[in-house]
Amino acid sequence: MVGFLVLLNQLICKFKTSLHDILVEVFPAIASRIFNIIPQDAFPSEARSRTEEARELQELQKTMYTFLHVIATHDLSSVFLSPKSRVYLDLMMQLLLHTACNHKDILVRKACVQIFIKLIKDWCARPLGEEHVPGFQNFIIEVFAMNCCLYSVLDKSFEFHDANTLVLFGEIVQAQKVMYEKFGDDFLIHFVSKGFSSAQSPQDMAEQYCQKLQGSDVKALRSFYQSFIENLRQQQNGSLVFR
Incomplete structure (x- = not known):
């Protein structure tokens, strides 16, 4: 095979x-x-x-x-x-x-x-467009975004000092940009209100994330999101398990 x-x-x-x-x-x-x-x-x-x-x-x-x-x-x-x-x-x-x-x-x-x-x-229209694959958008927003784009990078096994891991992190950040482009506030509100809240994110950092995501500078978003995740890790001190 x-x-x-x-x-x-x-x-x-x-x-x-x-x-x-x-x-x-x-x-x-x-x-x-x-x-x-x-x-x-x-x-x-x-x-x-x-x-x-x-x-x-x-x-x-x-x-x-x-x-x-x-x-x-x-x-x-x-x-x-x-x-x-x-x-x-x-x-x-x-x-x-x-x-x-x-x-x-x-x-x-x-x-x-x-x-x-x-x-x-391929499968998702721009905001308010017809859903091409029923259930796929909800799966991406509620399951993929939360587990892959937040909880997996919060895990201490996600090593930012490793070059390949940084490349993976770049793809995860790109995924967030694409989700925002396709789903707009449907993605952003759920990701921040559900995901960031469960990670006990400070309100000011959540607001900064929204600003970076809505901007056009992907490198700035990537840099901020890495700092954001590292700060959340320090805040939690490894005491929370997300998956």
């Missing part, structure tokens, strides 16, 4: 949207076979003692996320919405979310965040 996915990735990169109809046919079979056997952490307890099996599962998992990333970033996200593929959409969202928040490989986490960013751009 790994070899087949690698071949598909190469074909998509070369032929792009020309492969749409083929992917519509093969994706449901791939999803039905892989999504239910891939553990979220790639190391199920029964495989821990069998190193080769664990390694193969890990390789399959990483290749699968690369496959989903290649589809999303080559304007083929409609493949996920075909009638036969929609039944796997919820499971795919849960796998992507868990991986974006928790995977030990930071580059895999980054790829999953990038997938979410592309899906938001």
